Amino acid sequence: MGILNVTPDSFSDGGRFFAQDAAVRRALAMQQAGAAIIDIGGESTRPGALPVSAEEEMHRVVPIVQALHSELDIPVSVDTSKPEVMREAVRAGAGMINDVNALRAEGAVQTAADLGVPLCLMHMQGEPRTMQQSPQYSDVVEEVKSFLLARMACCRKAGIAARNILVDPGFGFGKTLEHNLVLLRNLAEFAHMGAGVLAGISRKSMLGVLTGKETNERMAASIAAAVLAAERGAVILRVHDVAETVDALSVVNAITGSEK
Secondary structure (H helix, E strand, C coil): CEEEECCCCCCCCCCCCCCHHHHHHHHHHHHHHCCCCEEEECCCCCCCCCCCCHHHHHHHHHHHHHHHHHHCCCCEEEECCCHHHHHHHHHHCCCEEEECCCCCCCCHHHHHHHHCCCEEEECCCCCCCCCCCCCCCCCHHHHHHHHHHHHHHHHHHCCCCHHHEEEECCCCCCCCHHHHHHHHHCHHHHHHCCCEEEECCCCCHHHHHHHCCCHHHCHHHHHHHHHHHHHCCEEEECECCHHHHHHHHHHHHHHHCCCC
């Protein structure tokens, strides 16, 4: 899954693909590099990020979804927590919903059920403005699993097919470095929950702490994390560096015989 942030303030590439023509070129390049999905986000969820209105988010996202729907041969996902944005993006051609808030906004579950597209439920402790102030868990793996299982049950109750549900433990969303490492170390446990696992670790601050590198210098660390996540059962890797990650996984798959 190639990341396409159409925001002025995302932590890694904010502002770079804000213009529609730049966004389209970037998406086409990621498809050519081997991406299987393009994930478009119009609201930054980096630590400390401020919310934007549904109107502004739709203004940023929907025209690009429309443009890419006719340009790409692969599906487009919309990274949003707002039911209004979900509806308009899917109407414009998006084929997946990726929600960092796990459909907890009012009306989000029913909207997703009505739209009938695959979706990803992510765990986040707190909300973006405050999530990294002092995250605490007694057992981070069990607590994140319990949250995701409850959200999966809520989705199924609303009529969402189990085959359309993915889960994401939410690396960097209300977690310390140690929480993130424990989650990655035990990612295989999430692969047995009855839903595919999406892992988004690319360029995140946990990698900066481990390597001392700035955001745009974390490619090697991101690839290492992606490979480890795939080996532990992740079926979708959400990444900035598509071509390099595809190459790394090609080598791993040749050795292990995996089809990921």
